[in-house]
Amino acid sequence: MIRITLPDDSIREFENPPSGMDIALSISEGFARNCIAMEIDGLLKDLNTSVDKDANVRLLTPKDTESIEILRHSAAHVMAEAILRLYPEARLTIGPVVENGFYYDIDMQSISEEDFPKIEAEIQAIIKEKKPFIRKEMTRNEARERFKDEPYKLEIIDSLEGDIFSLYEQGGFIDLCRGPHLPHTGHIKAIKLMRVSGAYWRADQSRQQLQRIYGTAFFDKKDLKAYLTLLEEARKRDHRKLGVQLDLFSFHDEAPGMPFFHAKGMAVWNALLEYWREAHRDAGYVETKTPIMLNRVLWEKSGHWENYRENMYTSRVDEMEYAIKPMNCPGGMLLFGMKPHSYKDLPHRAGEIGLVHRHEMSGALSGLFRVRAFHQDDAHIFMTPEQIQQEILGVLQLVDRVYATFGLDFHLELSTRPEKSIGSDAQWEQATSGLRSALDAYGKGYQVNEGDGAFYGPKIDIHIKDAIGRTWQCGTIQLDMALPERFDLSYIGKDNEKHRPIMIHRVIYGSIERFFGILTEHFAGKFPLWLAPVQIMLLPMNDDLIPATEALKKELTAEGLRVEVDTRSESLKKKVRDAQLLQIPLMVTIGAKEIETKTFAVRTLDGRVIMGMERSSFLEKVREHIRRRSLSPEIFKD
RNA sequence: GCCAACGUAGCUCAGCUGGCCAGAGCGGCUGACUUGUAAUCAGCGGGUCGGGGGUUCGAAUCCCUUCGUUGGCUCCA
Numbered sequence: 001m002i003r004i005t006l007p008d009d010s011i012r013e014f015e016n017p018p019s020g021m022d023i024a025l026s027i028s029e030g031f032a033r034n035c036i037a038m039e040i041d042g043l044l045k046d047l048n049t050s051v052d053k054d055a056n057v058r059l060l061t062p063k064d065t066e067s068i069e070i071l072r073h074s075a076a077h078v079m080a081e082a083i084l085r086l087y088p089e090a091r092l093t094i095g096p097v098v099e100n101g102f103y104y105d106i107d108m109q110s111i112s113e114e115d116f117p118k119i120e121a122e123i124q125a126i127i128k129e130k131k132p133f134i135r136k137e138m139t140r141n142e143a144r145e146r147f148k149d150e151p152y153k154l155e156i157i158d159s160l161e162g163d164i165f166s167l168y169e170q171g172g173f174i175d176l177c178r179g180p181h182l183p184h185t186g187h188i189k190a191i192k193l194m195r196v197s198g199a200y201w202r203a204d205q206s207r208q209q210l211q212r213i214y215g216t217a218f219f220d221k222k223d224l225k226a227y228l229t230l231l232e233e234a235r236k237r238d239h240r241k242l243g244v245q246l247d248l249f250s251f252h253d254e255a256p257g258m259p260f261f262h263a264k265g266m267a268v269w270n271a272l273l274e275y276w277r278e279a280h281r282d283a284g285y286v287e288t289k290t291p292i293m294l295n296r297v298l299w300e301k302s303g304h305w306e307n308y309r310e311n312m313y314t315s316r317v318d319e320m321e322y323a324i325k326p327m328n329c330p331g332g333m334l335l336f337g338m339k340p341h342s343y344k345d346l347p348h349r350a351g352e353i354g355l356v357h358r359h360e361m362s363g364a365l366s367g368l369f370r371v372r373a374f375h376q377d378d379a380h381i382f383m384t385p386e387q388i389q390q391e392i393l394g395v396l397q398l399v400d401r402v403y404a405t406f407g408l409d410f411h412l413e414l415s416t417r418p419e420k421s422i423g424s425d426a427q428w429e430q431a432t433s434g435l436r437s438a439l440d441a442y443g444k445g446y447q448v449n450e451g452d453g454a455f456y457g458p459k460i461d462i463h464i465k466d467a468i469g470r471t472w473q474c475g476t477i478q479l480d481m482a483l484p485e486r487f488d489l490s491y492i493g494k495d496n497e498k499h500r501p502i503m504i505h506r507v508i509y510g511s512i513e514r515f516f517g518i519l520t521e522h523f524a525g526k527f528p529l530w531l532a533p534v535q536i537m538l539l540p541m542n543d544d545l546i547p548a549t550e551a552l553k554k555e556l557t558a559e560g561l562r563v564e565v566d567t568r569s570e571s572l573k574k575k576v577r578d579a580q581l582l583q584i585p586l587m588v589t590i591g592a593k594e595i596e597t598k599t600f601a602v603r604t605l606d607g608r609v610i611m612g613m614e615r616s617s618f619l620e621k622v623r624e625h626i627r628r629r630s631l632s633p634e635i636f637k638d
Numbered sequence: 639g640c641c642a643a644c645g646u647a648g649c650u651c652a653g654c655u656g657g658c659c660a661g662a663g664c665g666g667c668u669g670a671c672u673u674g675u676a677a678u679c680a681g682c683g684g685g686u687c688g689g690g691g692g693u694u695c696g697a698a699u700c701c702c703u704u705c706g707u708u709g710g711c712u713c714c715a
Contacts (some may be wrong), residue, residue: 110641110642111642112642112643113642113643114643195642195643195709196641196642196643196709197642197710197711198640198641198711199640199641199710199712200640200641209641209711210641210711211641211642212710212711214709214710240707240708244649245649251706251707253707256705256706256707356715358714358715360713361639361640361712361713363639363641363709363711363712364639364712364713364714365707366708366709369715370713370715374715376715475715507715509715512715539674541672541674542672542673544672569671569672569673570673570677571672571673571677571678572674572675573674573677573678574673574676574678576675576676577675579676580675589675591673593674601674601675603675607676
């Protein structure tokens, strides 16, 4: 007698060891049709696994969160089978599930997206056959024999421990796999190949280049459609596209990977920095600036010459070797090291909007998201060990304040000591527990990435979530136990002895260029009033009103507002349309009436028009909206 | 750096199984219209078809090479 406990704590008894399907059938036939896998005492298994002892069993249907991964994993097998049918000489390597889909790395001839339709047709044929996934187990020797013509599979087998290997077979296709899988291929209701790219076997450049074919799969065609719609939405928001449309920035062959910011882009940039300075002043920071080029001696001292050389631009001037800084820290170290410090001066918070250059691989470049020259909103904080918790907490609060201003939610990740690291156990313990207790005190919760810290210290990464749910790592707080040592930094403690300060690097925007790009996509180009490149577009009703409108522009500009006049001899409709397309938050129509009564006819981006607004009240509300850095599109609500 | 795709007017794109003067829409300019909230009409300019080399009677179209862009690998702000 086998007793199966279901999630609702009900118990079902079976004479013989039941499979998941048997259990599902004991509930209802419709439910059973829907089940795709099961969980036995917390372990995911195939639905046809026999439960041979009393156990807690959960039957999975497409609604369960784990199900989609099982589906995609199975989809990867189906894709692999389809490819082998079409390209018998192909050799499979690995085919994991990734966010939003799956891929399979295959050693085969180069293919392109044009080959997708025929592969997809083959996949559909396999799905239609509703082939069951059958699990088999083999010993190491049997597995090696079975895959003797599959060099990559052999290498995988040899790299794994244990003596029993599981394989899954559907139709004539068999693959080494841990499982679990769907009951049969027919459960794959929606599948689509997304793209193909190169990848190296075991991510090693010196090894075989493979074809990585990406696909995605869903239980419902509607879900696939929704996913494709999201991709479409992301494409519409692409900052590279909006950057051209809104005249914000550009790239030129003469400086690949190094953005040029246009006047309108700089308006946004300056608004970002103005806010940054305000927030940092409030948080007790001073601002510094260090040169972008420093000599080799400095970089040898900091360790960059040894560890970061291949990413640095170097130059020889007057027989002296220089490097353009890839990071701001060494300059910051020099500044702190200039004069003695008392414990009473700590913590010392020095911010720097530092321009750094890093020679990224050409293939890594991508719009403003990955560039070779960028500005970091850096800061170096020097403190006593006792101050770690309080200081980190202060940074977290600043992070909170800044991201909230943009309507960005975020989560935190703590990375701890990696295998290769410098510093003593005690130092790491003190540093890590300092970060941990700051995170605990902050109370937002965080994820721990064991062993993911930098070699010179643990760190906290801040991941923001944008308007369409994508996450980006921007801010980071890194504790550095190496540089104060290398630069022999010290402060005089209460005991009148020299002590080594604790130092952190931290950024909040991260790279201003990248943050700019993220914000552009987050807002879909519809920047809030305080950030908008052009805040007000004045629309004269006819050409005779242009001089009067230009005079108004002058007045509004003097108020610190970013204003333009549409002087074209176009219809009002046309001028309104073009201002809308440029996502300008305020359109102010100037007709004879407005001049006469000293009022404004104001239109906001949501299409609402308010006629006859007193100029003083317009100004007051606009100023207040900007001062509060409000995100609301309703500038004249009430 | 590697793999793949792409590069035609300021922008978006057509032409690309080689062959009439390389096209369209938008933008720009000129003129008319003088407009009350998402495209007024007409006319006119504008292109080394990314650069270089080659095949060919003939190349935007085919080949080689180079630069750049995009998607990945990798790396990371």
